[in-house]
Amino acid sequence: MSSPTPMWWWAQVTTTRTREAAKTCCAAAYGSDIAALLLGDSYHPGGLSLTRRLATQLGLPRDAHVLDVASGPGATAMMLAGEFGLRVAGLDLSAANVALAQGRADAQGQADRVSFAVGDAELLPYPDAAFDAVVIECALCTFPNKPAAAAETARVLRNGGRLGLTDVLGDADRLPAELTTLAAHIACIAGARPMHTYADLVDAAGLRTTRTERHDAALARMIDQIEARLELVRLTARAQAEALGLDLDRAKQALAAARAAVADGVIGYGLLVADKP
Ligand SMILES: C[S@@+](CC[C@H](N)C(=O)[O-])C[C@H]1O[C@@H](n2cnc3c(N)ncnc32)[C@H](O)[C@@H]1O
8 A cells, every 4th residue: 555656646646536535545544543542532732722722713503504624533523512512413434433323323322413424525415505514623634525525515504604614734745755755644734735825725615714723833742642642553453454554664764754744834734714705
């Protein structure tokens, strides 16, 4: 699965077939135990405290209906329901993540406010104007067809609805070779875009960006956390990691490159809020 030369893999992601393969590969990686071992409960920089900040910026009334696109293991959806009193639908391409998230919601007695389904962010299985808000955390960067995902987000928002997005920021032209592989794409780096590109994408879909913030330190902390947990994977789940194409020997170098890229401002983490006029 790893790419032999820089940008080789991205160059392949141009046809529908390779786009579908990229999505499946990403969902398989995030649905694995390795993701949970490396990332913990919440699969984005800043964890639930950044989600809390995003939810506060959205300023939604209790009972508002929210779609969490690429909901991963469901921690965000459950927090939005538990702390903010929102009704949340989570959608993820990974059936394993959806099962895990739904199991947690059931176990925590939140099944009346939170539900999860398998589906693709680029083709949302909901009618027009179905939601008061859409949340997308650390996922748009992994979608091969970002304009389609942005258009679908705008479609399912009601007029006056809001989008809350956090994502990896990246300047593709300045990425070092170690951060342009398939693994780097799955790790949300190779597909990352600068903040202004996310804002342009969202605005081109008919939304209006009203706020952007940078949270680069959260990404640096996540890189440190992954490095610390890599040893655990090496000791307990090496075979599974390799089956997923994660080269544990190269991972340390990639993490060092990622840390340097954060320090140089080549990658970072951003928050964006938009509304549907
Ligand atoms: C980095 S994780 C973020 C998960 C969650 N938003 C969080 O912050 O904890 C990216 C998630 O996107 C999901 N994903 C990838 N491609 C997708 C797609 N096309 N449609 C829906 N989910 C997708 C993966 O399965 C994974 O759960």
